[in-house]
Amino acid sequence: MIEPKEVFDISLTVNGERLTRRVQVRTNLADFLRHDLELTGTHVGCEHGVCGACTVTLNGKIVRSCLMFAVQADNCEVQTIEGLSRSGVIKDLQDAFVQHNGVQCGFCTPGMLAAAHALLQQGPLPSRERIRDFLSGNYCRCTGYQAIVDSVQAAANQRARSSMP
Amino acid sequence: MSARETLAARQISRDDSLVGRSIVRPNIRRHTEGGGHFVDDIKLPRMVHVAFLRSPHAHARIVSIDSNAAARMPGVIHVATGKDIAAISKPYVGVLRHMEGLRSPPQYPMAVDVARWQGEPVVAVVAESRAQAEDAIQRVDVGWEVLPAAVNMEKALDPSEPVIHESYGSNLCYRQIVDTGGVDEAFAQAHLVVEDTVNIGRQTGVPLEPRGLIAAYNAADRELTVYHSYQSAHLMQGTLATCFSMEERQIRVIVPDVGGGFGIKIHTYGDEVAACALAIILNRPVKFIADRFESFQSDIHARDHRVRGKLALDREGNILALEIDDLTGIGPYSMHPRSSSIELLEVVLFTGGNYKHKLYRARGTVVFQNKNCMCQYRGVGHPVAFAAMEHLVDQAALKLGIDPAEMRRRNLISDDAYPYTSPSKTRFEILSHQKCLTQLLKLMEYDDLRKEQAKLRKRGIHYGIGLASFFELTNPSPLIYGMGGARIGTVESCTIRLDAGGQIVVHTAICELGQGAETIVAQIAADAVGVELSSVKVISGVDTLSGPTGSGAWASRQTGTVGEAVLQAGLTLRKNILDVAAVVLQTSEEKLDIINGSVVMKDGKRGGNVSLLELARIAYYRGNELPSTCEPLFMATHQFRIKDYDFVFSNGAAGCLLEVDPETGFIDLLKIWCVDDCGRAINPKLVDEQIRGGMAQGIGPALLEHCIYDDQGQLLTCTMADYLLPMSLDVPDIEVHHVQTLTKTSALGAKGIGEAGASAPPGAIMNAVNDALRPFNAKVTRQPITPEVVLEALGKISQVSSVSRQA
Ligand code: FES
Ligand code: FES
Numbered sequence: 011m012i013e014p015k016e017v018f019d020i021s022l023t024v025n026g027e028r029l030t031r032r033v034q035v036r037t038n039l040a041d042f043l044r045h046d047l048e049l050t051g052t053h054v055g056c057e058h059g060v061c062g063a064c065t066v067t068l069n070g071k072i073v074r075s076c077l078m079f080a081v082q083a084d085n086c087e088v089q090t091i092e093g094l095s096r097s098g099v100i101k102d103l104q105d106a107f108v109q110h111n112g113v114q115c116g117f118c119t120p121g122m123l124a125a126a127h128a129l130l131q132q133g134p135l136p137s138r139e140r141i142r143d144f145l146s147g148n149y150c151r152c153t154g155y156q157a158i159v160d161s162v163q164a165a166a167n168q169r170a171r172s173s174m175p
Numbered sequence: 176m177s178a179r180e181t182l183a184a185r186q187i188s189r190d191d192s193l194v195g196r197s198i199v200r201p202n203i204r205r206h207t208e209g210g211g212h213f214v215d216d217i218k219l220p221r222m223v224h225v226a227f228l229r230s231p232h233a234h235a236r237i238v239s240i241d242s243n244a245a246a247r248m249p250g251v252i253h254v255a256t257g258k259d260i261a262a263i264s265k266p267y268v269g270v271l272r273h274m275e276g277l278r279s280p281p282q283y284p285m286a287v288d289v290a291r292w293q294g295e296p297v298v299a300v301v302a303e304s305r306a307q308a309e310d311a312i313q314r315v316d317v318g319w320e321v322l323p324a325a326v327n328m329e330k331a332l333d334p335s336e337p338v339i340h341e342s343y344g345s346n347l348c349y350r351q352i353v354d355t356g357g358v359d360e361a362f363a364q365a366h367l368v369v370e371d372t373v374n375i376g377r378q379t380g381v382p383l384e385p386r387g388l389i390a391a392y393n394a395a396d397r398e399l400t401v402y403h404s405y406q407s408a409h410l411m412q413g414t415l416a417t418c419f420s421m422e423e424r425q426i427r428v429i430v431p432d433v434g435g436g437f438g439i440k441i442h443t444y445g446d447e448v449a450a451c452a453l454a455i456i457l458n459r460p461v462k463f464i465a466d467r468f469e470s471f472q473s474d475i476h477a478r479d480h481r482v483r484g485k486l487a488l489d490r491e492g493n494i495l496a497l498e499i500d501d502l503t504g505i506g507p508y509s510m511h512p513r514s515s516s517i518e519l520l521e522v523v524l525f526t527g528g529n530y531k532h533k534l535y536r537a538r539g540t541v542v543f544q545n546k547n548c549m550c551q552y553r554g555v556g557h558p559v560a561f562a563a564m565e566h567l568v569d570q571a572a573l574k575l576g577i578d579p580a581e582m583r584r585r586n587l588i589s590d591d592a593y594p595y596t597s598p599s600k601t602r603f604e605i606l607s608h609q610k611c612l613t614q615l616l617k618l619m620e621y622d623d624l625r626k627e628q629a630k631l632r633k634r635g636i637h638y639g640i641g642l643a644s645f646f647e648l649t650n651p652s653p654l655i656y657g658m659g660g661a662r663i664g665t666v667e668s669c670t671i672r673l674d675a676g677g678q679i680v681v682h683t684a685i686c687e688l689g690q691g692a693e694t695i696v697a698q699i700a701a702d703a704v705g706v707e708l709s710s711v712k713v714i715s716g717v718d719t720l721s722g723p724t725g726s727g728a729w730a731s732r733q734t735g736t737v738g739e740a741v742l743q744a745g746l747t748l749r750k751n752i753l754d755v756a757a758v759v760l761q762t763s764e765e766k767l768d769i770i771n772g773s774v775v776m777k778d779g780k781r782g783g784n785v786s787l788l789e790l791a792r793i794a795y796y797r798g799n800e801l802p803s804t805c806e807p808l809f810m811a812t813h814q815f816r817i818k819d820y821d822f823v824f825s826n827g828a829a830g831c832l833l834e835v836d837p838e839t840g841f842i843d844l845l846k847i848w849c850v851d852d853c854g855r856a857i858n859p860k861l862v863d864e865q866i867r868g869g870m871a872q873g874i875g876p877a878l879l880e881h882c883i884y885d886d887q888g889q890l891l892t893c894t895m896a897d898y899l900l901p902m903s904l905d906v907p908d909i910e911v912h913h914v915q916t917l918t919k920t921s922a923l924g925a926k927g928i929g930e931a932g933a934s935a936p937p938g939a940i941m942n943a944v945n946d947a948l949r950p951f952n953a954k955v956t957r958q959p960i961t962p963e964v965v966l967e968a969l970g971k972i973s974q975v976s977s978v979s980r981q982a
Contacts, residue, residue, distance in 0.1 A: 034306075036306070037306075044215075044216075048218075049209070050209070050211075050213075050215075050216035051208070051209015051210065051211070052209070053211075053213070053383075053384070053434070054215070055383045055384065055385070055434075055467070056467040056894070056895045057466060057467060058467065058894055058895065058896065060894070060895035060896050061383060061895055063383055090209065091208065091209035092208070092209045095207070095208040095209065103207075104204065104207040104208065107203075107207050108199060108200070108203055108204050108207060109199055111199070111200065111203075111691070111860060111861070111864050113200075113203045113206045113207060113689070114435075114688075114689030114690065114691075114864065114868060115206075115382075115383070115384070115432070115433060115434045115435045115688055115689030116203065116205075116206025116207075116211045116432065116434070116689065117211070117213065117382075117383040117384045117434030117435060118383050119206045119207055119211075120206075120207075120209045123207060138908075141903075142903040142904045143903075143904060145903045146902040146903050146904045147902075148903070149383060149895070149900055149902065150383070150903075151380075151381055151382055151383045151435045151437070151868075151871075151872075151900070152383075152435055152688075152689045152868045153864060153867065153868050153871075154864075154867035154868045154869075154870055154871035154901075154906050154909065154932075155871065155901075155902075155903040155906050156867050156906070156908055156909060157864055157867070158903070159903065
């Protein structure tokens with residue numbers, strides 16, 4: 011019988027930084043980001059793929075980092091909330107969340123922003139219904155969602171306005 | 176009004192006052208950047224992790240525990256049983272002295288001989304990582320003798336049921352009776368008697384950040400420091416001091432960012448006490464973060480009520496008398512320190528408390544059962560009381576052919592009748608049920624909505640319109656817990672200072688859970704002193720060592736009580752600043768005012784301006800410029816508690832529009848309206864958001880959320896895929912308007928708002944569903960109102976499966 015390998019060396023890019031780390035094969039990506047890299051903006055609300063608090067971007071697509079092993083991110087490019095913030099790509103969304111009180115406790119916020127960012131990349135001016143539909147995999151226990159929908163809509167409107175000729 | 180009261184009123188209601196304005200929370204940007212600072216984000220040197228083996232049985236005797244194999248697992252540092260923890264932690268008892276007859280045995284942090292609910296912690300394993308601790312748990316061998324379990328609350332008092340605490344002889348925990356007399360006579364003479372039973376299912380709060388703490392012990396000084404995701408640092412300090420027989424000064428509790436609380440993080444949890452005990456035993460920091468599975472099994476549950484209700488009415492639809500019988504099952508222990516009887520007590524005291532009838536009889540029964548413990552969660556007894564009463568009112572309206580809105584207009588207590596004492600002897604200071612109802616109907620365009628509904632009905636589309644009137648216990652006095660012997664304060668304190676940089680620094684014990692509590696403090700402080708918001712720094716988080724004493728976030732109390740302490744301390748600081756300014760400007764204090772951070776002459780004359788920054792510079796660095804008789808005191812403190820009333824009630828009215836599909840039983844929630852009166856709304860936007868968030872936590876249990884147990888006491892809903900929470904598609908837009916009837920119990924005039932939102936939807940939604948089902952002569956009385964429940968009401972399926980029937 012072949013003993014399963016317990017650790018594995020991975021190389022990946024996180025928030026633009028190239029890293030090599032030895033990880034336990036069973037460590038999920040969320041724990042790797044939070045504990046090994048100390049990127050604590052990625053939150054863990056359920057560890058079973060429902061709440062969306064752990065949402066990060068992997069090779070440009072949003073994923074639930076609690077549902078992936080860190081080893082699966084080998085050779086991948088990961089963006090966490092810290093990276094999305096620093097690069098400035100979600101500045102308008104962040105401003106809108108502040109302005110419309112789309113944040114209460116803030117625990118869902120990083121995942122919510124990552125998801126909202128992905129939505130706005132799909133096309134301009136999503137309807138409220140579309141926003142609600144797209145964000146339905148990101149749970150918020152504080153806001154009742156309306157302020158979050160308002161925030162995303164405001165950012166979308168702003169983008170549409172500024173891209174007008 | 177005293178001069179001080181006049182000044183307070185002026186400072187918060189000037190044209191440029193910040194109080195009353197929807198100021199954007201100044202300190203939330205970090206959350207959008209991943210810069211929150213939650214307990215699980217903290218790492219301490221030498222920190223280790225604890226995980227718990229929890230009872231797989233609802234009721235079982237622990238015959239043996241063999242942890243040898245577990246102790247040899249990689250990374251394992253320590254294994255402790257309930258007995259080991261009991262050796263250093265005293266048990267606690269969830270009983271309040273002023274609640275006669277309430278009983279509950281001493282509860283140890285972990286099961287010692289017998290486990291009494293599935294999920295009760297039994298063995299703790301400490302390891303270098305959480306994963307290693309969980310691995311080792313798999314190797315702990317517990318010998319169990321499974322005992323029969325008392326699961327169903329309806330049967331809990333049957334002699335045939337197993338008795339959970341033998342010495343009690345039965346599973347009765349508490350009984351409460353209210354009787355004004357005259358109820359039987361009223362029912363005998365009534366034109367109409369309406370009777371029904373409402374079942375409200377078990378639910379839980381699910382803060383997105385699970386419970387958690389890090390405990391660190393300093394053996395040399397015998398000091399325990401706990402970083403805790405909790406709603407009341409000072410409460411935990413007192414609890415731990417009692418458990419470990421330590422002085423409170425030896426215990427420091429620090430509350431960093433909290434990812435939602437809702438009443439879940441305000442109780443004594445055995446796993447948390449055990450984690451602290453382990454930190455003492457091991458003399459190194461121990462982290463405990465509940466995972467979602469164990470949260471469902473160990474975070475307090477709530478509701479689980481069966482209310483039988485009966486209304487007596489005259490021909491015109493006036494309610495003459497109300498009778499209720501409420502039963503609730505609370506798990507095997509009354510929860511420490513608040514007790515698990517308050518929810519039932521609120522149902523007994525508050526049902527019908529917004530209506531005019533004078534005759535009332537209520538019987539409430541609390542029973543023990545082998546399920547997870549039940550205690551206070553957002554809304555506490557209110558949603559149950561209003562669901563039951565609003566349902567009865569609608570049923571009466573239907574029988575009498577009176578419109579539900581008109582029915583309420585006739586029966587709600589008129590606004591000018593306040594102060595008012597209800598039949599349960601609850602004293603209400605000043606409420607506005609009629610005004611809120613009138614505004615709500617206007618906001619909903621109620622009459623048009625009814626016409627639209629009638630039209631759609633003809634086309635086979637079944638809209639339902641539901642109303643609910645509600646009130647909320649807020650800003651409690653010491654009567655709520657303190658007098659019952661619990662270390663739960665109701666005093667709030669504020670220390671405010673002008674520092675050398677010209678900044679106003681405010682220190683309170685306000686607990687920010689996301690409500691915007693710190694923003695409210697900043698707004699009030701800025702107005703009280705007379706500075707701009709940007710000049711105010713509110714110290715974030717709560718620390719029992721460095722901060723003032725307070726009681727935290729519960730019973731919708733912080734704005735009203737902490738806010739008043741801030742206002743009064745701010746006014747004193749303002750006066751102290753003006754005293755020094757008068758010396759510097761060589762005038763008298765009465766002639767001066769502070770506007771936008773500068774001292775100015777009230778009469779607008781020039782020449783007499785000095786900024787607070789300059790005054791601070793003089794006072795702190797150039798005291799030589801002041802006469803020796805001038806002693807600046809740029810610091811002020813105030814403590815406040817509610818005195819004139821036991822509680823300060825707020826109120827409101829809510830309406831809901833939904834569509835029921837009679838084929839599938841699906842309910843589509845289309846719109847919710849709410850008119851709320853929380854007295855002075857310090858920040859109307861934040862009030863709206865409390866209502867909306869609260870309503871989502873009322874919509875969930877009305878339609879989706881249910882902690883379902885099987886008949887062996889096994890919880891079947893331990894993941895977020897099984898316990899259904901409202902998603903963004905499930906919550907409609909909620910329109911909120913305000914009436915502002917100020918309370919006179921404080922100069923600030925603010926009542927609470929945190930729980931009101933959660934209280935209304937169960938009643939409003941059930942009424943709307945039944946309104947939609949009217950053409951079918953069907954009604955639902957069971958929550959959550961799942962499609963299955965609707966189809967059963969329609970006679971389309973014979974019976975709701977026994978598990979989901981279980982309340
Ligand atoms: S933590 Fe990953 S989805 Fe909840
Ligand atoms: S803001 Fe608290 S969970 Fe969304």
